[in-house]
Amino acid sequence: MNNPSNNGLLTTIIIFGASGDLTQRKLIPSLFNLFRKRRTPKKFQIVGFGGTAFTDEQFREHLHKGVQENAGYAFTDEEWNVFAANLYYLAGKYTEASDFQKLADHLTQLENGDANRMFYMALPPTVFPVIIDNLDASGQLHENGGWRRVVLEKPFGTDLASAVTLNQQVHKALNENQIYRIDHYLGKETVQNILFTRFANTIFEPIWNRTYIDHVQITVAETVGVGHRAGFYDSVGVLRDMFQNHLLQLLTLVAMEPSASFSASDLRNEKVKVLSAVQPIKPEQVSTNTVRAQYKGYRSEAGVDPNSVTPTYAAMRLYINNWRWKGVPFYLRSGKNLAEKQSQIIIQFKEPPLSMFPMQTTKPNMLVLYLQPDEGLHVRFEAKAPDSVAETRSVDMEFHYAEAFGKTAIPESYERLLLDALQGDASLFTRADEVETAWALMDPILQTWEAHQTPSLASYKPGSWGPPEGYDLLARDGRRWLNEEASMMLEK
Numbered sequence: 001m002n003n004p005s006n007n008g009l010l011t012t013i014i015i016f017g018a019s020g021d022l023t024q025r026k027l028i029p030s031l032f033n034l035f036r037k038r039r040t041p042k043k044f045q046i047v048g049f050g051g052t053a054f055t056d057e058q059f060r061e062h063l064h065k066g067v068q069e070n071a072g073y074a075f076t077d078e079e080w081n082v083f084a085a086n087l088y089y090l091a092g093k094y095t096e097a098s099d100f101q102k103l104a105d106h107l108t109q110l111e112n113g114d115a116n117r118m119f120y121m122a123l124p125p126t127v128f129p130v131i132i133d134n135l136d137a138s139g140q141l142h143e144n145g146g147w148r149r150v151v152l153e154k155p156f157g158t159d160l161a162s163a164v165t166l167n168q169q170v171h172k173a174l175n176e177n178q179i180y181r182i183d184h185y186l187g188k189e190t191v192q193n194i195l196f197t198r199f200a201n202t203i204f205e206p207i208w209n210r211t212y213i214d215h216v217q218i219t220v221a222e223t224v225g226v227g228h229r230a231g232f233y234d235s236v237g238v239l240r241d242m243f244q245n246h247l248l249q250l251l252t253l254v255a256m257e258p259s260a261s262f263s264a265s266d267l268r269n270e271k272v273k274v275l276s277a278v279q280p281i282k283p284e285q286v287s288t289n290t291v292r293a294q295y296k297g298y299r300s301e302a303g304v305d306p307n308s309v310t311p312t313y314a315a316m317r318l319y320i321n322n323w324r325w326k327g328v329p330f331y332l333r334s335g336k337n338l339a340e341k342q343s344q345i346i347i348q349f350k351e352p353p354l355s356m357f358p359m360q361t362t363k364p365n366m367l368v369l370y371l372q373p374d375e376g377l378h379v380r381f382e383a384k385a386p387d388s389v390a391e392t393r394s395v396d397m398e399f400h401y402a403e404a405f406g407k408t409a410i411p412e413s414y415e416r417l418l419l420d421a422l423q424g425d426a427s428l429f430t431r432a433d434e435v436e437t438a439w440a441l442m443d444p445i446l447q448t449w450e451a452h453q454t455p456s457l458a459s460y461k462p463g464s465w466g467p468p469e470g471y472d473l474l475a476r477d478g479r480r481w482l483n484e485e486a487s488m489m490l491e492k
Helices: 021-036 056-070 077-084 097-111 125-137 160-171 189-199 227-255 264-277 283-289 401-405 413-423 432-452 468-475 483-491
Strands: 010-016 044-050 087-091 115-121 148-152 179-181 213-221 290-295 313-319 329-335 342-349 366-372 376-384 392-400 458-460
Touching: 010 021, 010 097, 021 044, 021 056, 021 077, 021 413, 044 097, 056 077, 056 087, 087 097, 097 115, 097 125, 115 125, 125 148, 125 160, 160 432, 189 227, 189 366, 189 376, 213 227, 213 483, 227 264, 227 313, 227 329, 227 342, 227 432, 264 432, 283 290, 283 313, 283 432, 290 432, 290 468, 313 468, 329 468, 342 483, 392 401, 458 468
Parallel strands: 010 044, 010 115, 044 087, 115 148, 148 179, 213 329, 290 458
Antiparallel strands: 213 342, 290 313, 313 329, 342 366, 366 376, 376 392
């Protein structure tokens, strides 16, 4: 792994879309905190490129306001002033080759010699190809005096065909090892902890298979509606927004085999193997293995088509056809305007094969990985109730990040990902084949939903846990969603 200073050269971070919301709310607060922790390269600068006509000073003031409003940490004016001295801005259009030549000349002047460069696309993927083409044409991607890396925001494509095309377009100018496709979910400490829970503890891994696990539930629920993202969201829906990236990434971390090392190549190889082993849902199976729904009132949201059939909730059942997981269902669920903001993974173990206690009323053992908001891990097991002959009661052991490491210990996910990109560690970024394999799983579902409106679009009340059809998906298997039980465990 390269270290941040990487051969002692100056490192320039160029942000396209620098005047936008993502830069102000996430990127600069994260980079500033890395600077405060002395984790940025010793010599660095940040150059913003966007359509707004900022001067350098106006750009710094704009970002200062964003840090004041969005940083989850305290800082001094002195710290900010030292950091802000490294901020610059250039106005331009993404489609104008002449503006990219101006950028190249501006960077050459600022760098005054060889330098590393990281280009960050804080923009919709539709503009990625033209920006990369213009960077290439102006000679800015040539690694003749330092490394060149490009960070691409999600979504990477809108279906398999567009993802393949986008990969082909960016590969014309870049090698795969220069491309960092970001999924901010993978930057969350609790998501990364899935691997450590499994592979750093021998008490879990031996029972992490079809012999002991009954099923797995992955829930990512939001209490908010579409809000200011209504126009964008109505064109994508919950499957493109959450499943193809976030939920399938969580599935790979739960289900993957241990890698030969913690290197990016080995880790990503194992994730691709898992996705390749997921049994595709054929068009004729979509109606029995998926649920799609829309919250009541969605069509009245500003920016939403009054006749929209865009789903804001989805649930599905997947199977992984390999030796570890054959026959174990994975239930995935996500939606907006649900009862509780919650991201968690529940591993339900099988019931004991024989009840030997006369008054046994046991529940299956359960391991819950709480990704947010109360990050931690709980294990539910059975114990004998005091002053009884053989009555059992469910009890749990728990771990909370806030209690173990402090409430401010968990950094913003972008902070970790930006640091990794600067260090050249691609472990938490998605590779081309991984993106395409994930889209190949979602494409048949999307096509059946959109072309045939199958299954029927259900509706649900805002503030609920989704439509009855979501419960029926598990009930047909003799199971139920366990998140409410898990929440009760958390509240004890």
